[in-house]
Amino acid sequence: MSDKFISIEGIAKRYGTTTIFEDLWLGMRRGELTCVIGHSGCGKTTVLNILAGLDVPSDGAVIVDGKAIEGPSLDRAVIFQSHALLPWRTVMGNVAYAVSSKWRRYTRAQIQAQAQIFIDLVGLTGAEGKRPSELSGGMKQRVGIARALSIEPKIMLMDEPFSALDALTRGTLQDEVRRICLTTGQTAFMITHDVDEAIYLADRIVLMTNGPGARLAEIVDNPLPKDRARADVHRHPLYYAVRNHIIDFLVIRSKSFAAEMTGKPFDPRHVPVVRPGVIENSSTPDAAARVA
Amino acid sequence: MTPSLTLRAALVSILIFVTFILAWHLATRGIGAVQQMDPEYAKLMGVTATQGKSAMPGPLDVGAKLWEHLRRPFYDNGPNDKGVGIQLAYSIARVGIGYFLAVLVAIPVGFLIGMSPLMNKALDPFIQILKPISPLAWMPLALYTIKDSGRSAIFVIFICSLWPMMINTAFGVAAVRKEWLNVARTLEVGTLRRAFTIILPAAAPTILTGMRISIGIAWLVIVAAEMLVGGTGIGYFVWNEWNNLSITNVIIAIILIGIVGMLLDLILARATRLVTFPE
Numbered sequence A: 001m002s003d004k005f006i007s008i009e010g011i012a013k014r015y016g017t018t019t020i021f022e023d024l025w026l027g028m029r030r031g032e033l034t035c036v037i038g039h040s041g042c043g044k045t046t047v048l049n050i051l052a053g054l055d056v057p058s059d060g061a062v063i064v065d066g067k068a069i070e071g072p073s074l075d076r077a078v079i080f081q082s083h084a085l086l087p088w089r090t091v092m093g094n095v096a097y098a099v100s101s102k103w104r105r106y107t108r109a110q111i112q113a114q115a116q117i118f119i120d121l122v123g124l125t126g127a128e129g130k131r132p133s134e135l136s137g138g139m140k141q142r143v144g145i146a147r148a149l150s151i152e153p154k155i156m157l158m159d160e161p162f163s164a165l166d167a168l169t170r171g172t173l174q175d176e177v178r179r180i181c182l183t184t185g186q187t188a189f190m191i192t193h194d195v196d197e198a199i200y201l202a203d204r205i206v207l208m209t210n211g212p213g214a215r216l217a218e219i220v221d222n223p224l225p226k227d228r229a230r231a232d233v234h235r236h237p238l239y240y241a242v243r244n245h246i247i248d249f250l251v252i253r254s255k256s257f258a259a260e261m262t263g264k265p266f267d268p269r270h271v272p273v274v275r276p277g278v279i280e281n282s283s284t285p286d287a288a289a290r291v292a
Numbered sequence B: 001m002t003p004s005l006t007l008r009a010a011l012v013s014i015l016i017f018v019t020f021i022l023a024w025h026l027a028t029r030g031i032g033a034v035q036q037m038d039p040e041y042a043k044l045m046g047v048t049a050t051q052g053k054s055a056m057p058g059p060l061d062v063g064a065k066l067w068e069h070l071r072r073p074f075y076d077n078g079p080n081d082k083g084v085g086i087q088l089a090y091s092i093a094r095v096g097i098g099y100f101l102a103v104l105v106a107i108p109v110g111f112l113i114g115m116s117p118l119m120n121k122a123l124d125p126f127i128q129i130l131k132p133i134s135p136l137a138w139m140p141l142a143l144y145t146i147k148d149s150g151r152s153a154i155f156v157i158f159i160c161s162l163w164p165m166m167i168n169t170a171f172g173v174a175a176v177r178k179e180w181l182n183v184a185r186t187l188e189v190g191t192l193r194r195a196f197t198i199i200l201p202a203a204a205p206t207i208l209t210g211m212r213i214s215i216g217i218a219w220l221v222i223v224a225a226e227m228l229v230g231g232t233g234i235g236y237f238v239w240n241e242w243n244n245l246s247i248t249n250v251i252i253a254i255i256l257i258g259i260v261g262m263l264l265d266l267i268l269a270r271a272t273r274l275v276t277f278p279e
C-alpha cells in the first residue's frame, strides 16, 4: 500500500442519526486523476470537503503522503463548484490573494508575476483588471482554476468544476485541466456526474451508490491511454463498454446495489476494480475483478 | 418624444414647490385693515391684529431672513446671539464626535458578535434591552455622571448611534458566505488577515447601511438633546428662537436641519456605494 499518496481510511459522516456514508476506503496514487461519480446527495461533496480539510469525518481519517490531515492546507487546492471568487477583487486580485497567502514574504512584483503566469495559463491574459461580475461563467471558472494552480499544490480537489458551463466551454476547460494536470504531474480528485467527462479525464472512476449509507461500489479502471485525444476517445474499442457500464450503474445499480450485494462478501476496504469489456486473467492484485 | 423621467419628475417637483409656496403666501398674507382703531393703539397691537396679517411668517419673510443669515452665518454676539452657521457647526461637531466614538465601539463589538455564536447569545439580552431605550432617557444619567452638558449631548449621540451599527455589523459578519471563508481556510489565511481581507470587504455594505441608519438617528437626536441641555447648537437655536417668538428663525432652522440631515445621508450613501460590489 506504499504507492498510495492519498489514503481514505474508513471515513464516515453522520448527521444525528442519519448516516450519509460510513466505512469508506479509497487509495489514490501520485499523479493520478480520480473521478467520483454518483447521484446528487450521496455525499460526494462531503468526501471532497473532508479531503480538503474543510469538514471533519465522524469516523476514520485521511492520510496524505504518510500524514493524517488536520484541517485545510496550501498543499491541497480546491476548485469550488460555485467558483467562490471574491467579487470585490479583480481577476488579478483573486489570484494574487492566493499567491500572497502561500508566499507571505513575496514582494508585490513577485506576487503579480506568479499570478500572471497562471492567468496566462488559463487563457485570461488581458482580463486581469476585470471583476468577477464582468466575467462569463467559463471565465470565472478559469479564474478559480488559475487561483488553485497558482499556489502550486500537490493535490487538486475539484467539485463538479464544469457542471455550470455550456458544453463548448466545458470541453475547452476539460482539455486545459487535463493538459495542466499532465504537465504538472498533479494528483487530482474530481467529482462529476457527467459520464463522458469522467471517461475523458480520469485514470480511475469511482462509482458511489445512493445515500443514505452510500458506498463506493466499484472502481472502473479506465482503459484509455494516458495520452488520449478528445476526438479519439469514442473510437477506443473499450469506450462503449466503459460508458455503458457506468450508465448502467447510475441508472439502475446505484439504487439497488445494497440488494445486489446481500449474501455476497463485500469488503469496503478493497473496493472491486473493474475493467469493463476486458476478459480478466486473474492477475489483478487489488481484488476479484468483475466483468460487466 | 416624451422627455426623460428625470426631467418630468423635476418639473413635477418644481410645480409642487411653487404651489406650496404660493399657498403658504396666500394663507399668511395680510387682508387689509380689519377694523378702525386709534392709530396709537394699532401701533401697539402690530400688523397681526390691525391688518389681519397672520402671526405665521410668509415665504417672503422667511426668504429675506434666510438671506440675512446666509450672508452672516458665523457672527458671534454672545451666548444668545450667534450666527446660524456657528450653531450648526456645534451640532455637527457633537454628532461627529459621538458618532465616531460609536463607530470605534460598535464595529469591533459587532465583529465579535458576528464571529462568535457564544458572544452573540451572551450579549443578545443586553442589546435587546438597551436598544429600545430612547437615547434622551440617558440624558439625566449622563448629566449627573459627566457633569458637562456638551459632553452629555455627545454621550447621547454615542448611545443612539451604537445599536444600528453594532447590529448591522454583527449581521453582516455572520452572513459572510461560507464559500469565501472556505477559500480563506484552504489558503491557510490567519484570523486577523481573514477578518480584514474577507470578512470586512464582504460585510462592508451591510456595515455601511447600519452606519447610514445611525447617522440619521444621531441627527434626529441631536436637535432634541440640545433643546434639553441648551447653550449652543442648532437644537438650542430652535428653542431660543421659540422663546424669542421668532417663528421665522424657527422655520429657517427647520429648513437647515433638513438640508444638513440630507447631506449627511448623502455622504454615507456615497460611501456605501463605494464598498458595494456587484455579484
Ligand SMILES: Nc1ncnc2c1ncn2[C@@H]1O[C@H](COP(=O)(O)OP(=O)(O)O)[C@@H](O)[C@H]1O
Pocket (backbone or CB within 6 Å): A015, A020, A039, A040, A041, A042, A043, A044, A045, A046, A047, A211
Ligand atoms: N449540515 C447538514 N445536516 C444534515 N444533512 C446534511 C448536512 N450537510 C449535508 N447533508 C446531507 O448530506 C448528504 C450529502 O451531501 P453532499 O455531500 O453535498 O452530496 P453530493 O455532493 O453528493 O450531492 C445530502 O443528502 C445532504 O442532505
Ligand SMILES: [Mg+2]
Pocket (backbone or CB within 6 Å): A044, A045, A159
Ligand atoms: Mg455536491
